[in-house]
Amino acid sequence: METVSTAKAFGGTQGVYRHASEATGTDMTFSVYVPPHAEGAKLPVVWYLSGLTCTHANVTDKGEYRRACAKLGLIFVAPDTSPRGVGVADDPAGAWDFGLGAGFYVDATEPPFAAHYRMWRYVTEELPALIAAQFPADMARQSIMGHSMGGHGALTMGLTFPDTYTAVSAFAPIVAPGQVPWGEKALGGYLGRDRAAWRKHDAVALIEDGARVPALLVDQGDADSFLADQLKPELLAAACETAGIPLTLRMQPGYDHSYSFISTFMADHLSWHAERLG
């Protein structure tokens, strides 16, 4: 692991790091904030998965999570959203909603994407092992959150590994990729035309198929331009209602899809995670 940069912030250390990933077969860059802590302490880890077009840098620059993480004693990890580099396939037309910056947190099975797009394994296996080895992390206390495509990633990972992620929340998540244009394009492109294979990467389908978590927190701006066509939080609400999963879905009046929205509610989410992480 190579250190790209570090800086003291809110008494802790904001770092950016790079490593050669076995999962993706590329170099991967990620950021980690370690709050001030006692020598030898092991701290809970909050995973933050970013949305379409983002790298680790968007939330690192604009997420405003450090004050709350410093106060609550949380490590905050922000991975990239796709493999990148020479030989990594992109959207054939260069669109921003597929390929680079749009890995959708799946392990692709379709060529040419299967060669590098293995973000599921990267985020749930390889990067946690690296975090455990390199940072003062208590891997028995992890939680996960994300935005938009990253909200999709957080929900699907949280529902798949409820024993790993003690708390799961999202900002404006894609809750049912199998039922919206972004998700149909991505899951079709990465996983192929058989929609049965998509269900384990679709939060609503996972819940319909029996996945359970103790609770979910979702914030959604009602001025979000993607709300009606791509996000559809009502589908998550209906699935949770049927399954008996306590969902706190907060429709936030006037907020859009940007980091102005995310940063406003970031401290709320971190407090909610910290309560559950103990």
Add this chain to the structure above:
Amino acid sequence: METVSTAKAFGGTQGVYRHASEATGTDMTFSVYVPPHAEGAKLPVVWYLSGLTCTHANVTDKGEYRRACAKLGLIFVAPDTSPRGVGVADDPAGAWDFGLGAGFYVDATEPPFAAHYRMWRYVTEELPALIAAQFPADMARQSIMGHSMGGHGALTMGLTFPDTYTAVSAFAPIVAPGQVPWGEKALGGYLGRDRAAWRKHDAVALIEDGARVPALLVDQGDADSFLADQLKPELLAAACETAGIPLTLRMQPGYDHSYSFISTFMADHLSWHAERLG
């Protein structure tokens, strides 16, 4: 005035705006955060002046001021750091410490810079008039802060107009441009070789020449790579000591020159301003 973008944040509105500036003879872009407020209320205005290479966007993205401004009821205005556009002269060698992004908050008298580099008049006259006209601003309650070159701007404007700016603070400011390489290059380039003309754009010289403010707050990281050669807070401390100006100079261990440092102490500065703005 043209609205470039607006987004709801922390209950208020973060906007970016553009207008044709008479002072600089160019279009100028700036950002304004207006906190939540009662209909018809007039709010105090905090000016934030940015450092070398920055535009309004750096602090808008990374400054983490909105939570505190929302809580304290402060409007936060971030201008650009120089004129920009076709026909605006730049450093002859394209250096980052002079010309574009490096206006040093003076009205240039030297050709070719005198044609557009009029940031003193822009920040102290033209933009305040626009803010007064377009936003719910109480211009009887203004304060000013800045970072590095912008700390220089905040200190010199605050010392020159103590009746306008009720509070003055800075992050890692250039306190004596007449005595350091960045300042000698900039003041020489914009104002000419006569060092007497530089003194009204040098905080330490202004204090030596009789300028007074009720108090100053300065934070400075001790891991700032520019500390010894360009910033020299000890010169400000000595001048304030001699003049009887109460200076709170906080050397912050381990902090560098970046927004990791600024964002950590931003809320402290805003609280200090709010106390003085009433």
